[in-house]
Amino acid sequence: MKTKLNPGSITVLLVAASLGLPALAQSNSQQQPQVQTGASTNANTPNQTTTPETGTGKAPLPEKTNEGFWGHVNPFARKKWVNRQLDPVKDRLNELDQLQAKNAADIKDVDQRAQNGIKAAQSTADQATQTAGQAQQKADSANQLAEQASNKTNQLGQTVGGIDQYHSVNNTEILFRPGQTLLNEKAKDALDQVVTQLQGQKGYVVEVEGYSRTRGMAGVENSQHMAEAVVRYLAEHQIPIWRIHEVAMGNAPANADNGEQHTGSMVRVSLMENSLAALNSPNGGSPIGATQ
Numbered sequence: 001m002k003t004k005l006n007p008g009s010i011t012v013l014l015v016a017a018s019l020g021l022p023a024l025a026q027s028n029s030q031q032q033p034q035v036q037t038g039a040s041t042n043a044n045t046p047n048q049t050t051t052p053e054t055g056t057g058k059a060p061l062p063e064k065t066n067e068g069f070w071g072h073v074n075p076f077a078r079k080k081w082v083n084r085q086l087d088p089v090k091d092r093l094n095e096l097d098q099l100q101a102k103n104a105a106d107i108k109d110v111d112q113r114a115q116n117g118i119k120a121a122q123s124t125a126d127q128a129t130q131t132a133g134q135a136q137q138k139a140d141s142a143n144q145l146a147e148q149a150s151n152k153t154n155q156l157g158q159t160v161g162g163i164d165q166y167h168s169v170n171n172t173e174i175l176f177r178p179g180q181t182l183l184n185e186k187a188k189d190a191l192d193q194v195v196t197q198l199q200g201q202k203g204y205v206v207e208v209e210g211y212s213r214t215r216g217m218a219g220v221e222n223s224q225h226m227a228e229a230v231v232r233y234l235a236e237h238q239i240p241i242w243r244i245h246e247v248a249m250g251n252a253p254a255n256a257d258n259g260e261q262h263t264g265s266m267v268r269v270s271l272m273e274n275s276l277a278a279l280n281s282p283n284g285g286s287p288i289g290a291t292q
Helices: 007-044 079-161 185-198 216-236 275-280
Strands: 167-175 204-211 244-248 266-273
Touching: 167 185, 185 204, 185 216, 185 266, 204 216, 216 244, 216 266
Parallel strands: 204 244
Antiparallel strands: 167 266, 204 266
């Protein structure tokens, strides 16, 4: 016997099916993650060394491959279920934010220490450069002093080597009338110039050579009297007597600076200096000749 369904009964069955299917799908979707989580936990428990490391140091979130009857998206999922699925993700995001903030602080601290180290190294380098510059200046000054001392030593050696060697600086001729042995005013003026040249000088001697027209012993005596008059005048004007060398030449011819020979009653005063006179001069030249 066949039962015939009326249209009202068919409508009731369709409504019941539409209300029952979402509940069944939601129930399957709520139970499925628990089974998978337990399986994942059981699978990872025996061998924990296979768990990959994450930035937070915790195990990664399990991947869910089955979302129930509706697949990956359940259009009828409730808000609590959605929040329950998103809470672990939010926690991991917060942990990542904290880890990122900590890393940023560590990087900033390392950078600050590096900058401080660079500044300290630069300061040390600048100080070392300044010290090296001062040392270089002292070394240059020491080299200059050593060079000056070496020059002084060489000059002193030359002075000692030539201290007994005299050379003529200039000559002054004092003329006398025949038979006269006294100094006139013109002769005294010439000798005064010689005295002025020798004031404060060192390393010199004065050669006084007397010449006469008279021959024989009379000429020698006459030339000696004229030379003695010149020596006496120089000694009276603060010229040390031990620096004066006197000689009577008689009627011997007097050799001039130009090579000519002169005869007559005269006294030649020759200024002679050695290396000590050059040492006493600031420019190393002839101090006696410089005052002419």
